[in-house]
Amino acid sequence: QKEVEQDPGPLSVPEGAIVSLNCTYSNSAFQYFMWYRQYSRKGPELLMYTYSSGNKEDGRFTAQVDKSSKYISLFIRDSQPSDSATYLCAMSPWGANNLFFGTGTRLTVIP
């Protein structure tokens, strides 16, 4: 079993839709949770970072962590064509030097 599981998609939604991206994990020691966005042929860029459980909101993006279920989510409201990218979840027990990545979900927002 992989440490981090992520549905690869692809996921296609119409512009303006609410998008839900998810990852599950097996290691209860994970405390740091991140979402990266990667445009085609570019490097990943950090989108959201949360520590422990709870929600974090940044504009149209909300990251949610449920440690009891070992489940994290990224919600995108009012999705835009510019949100079309691959979204990678990443997590760690003690910080940046030991990250476990999901394989990424490819999202396309159709105008």
Added chain:
Amino acid sequence: DVKVTQSSRYLVKRTGEKVFLECVQDMDHENMFWYRQDPGLGLRLIYFSYDVKMKEKGDIPEGYSVSREKKERFSLILESASTNQTSMYLCASSGASSQGGDTQYFGPGTRLTVL
């Protein structure tokens, strides 16, 4: 803003060639990483470094070596390139916790094709 740069965006090499991929970060980060990214496999850690002249093997070090002579620069070396090393190579860096180092910052990637 953290900036991580990689020497080439696209590279085409022949089997058996020695290949150097260079990465430079400008945020005085202690930690640097090399990954490769392949469809369906995600990011896999090749090597990482916590300090100058220090290196640690990641999950898939075979066929690769690294060099870190200066804090800001981390090089990945393919001693004898093979076709199965065709991939996207990503460099990343992170600082100590006091520098907000709880995540890694990535470069733009080098897409290497070995013919």
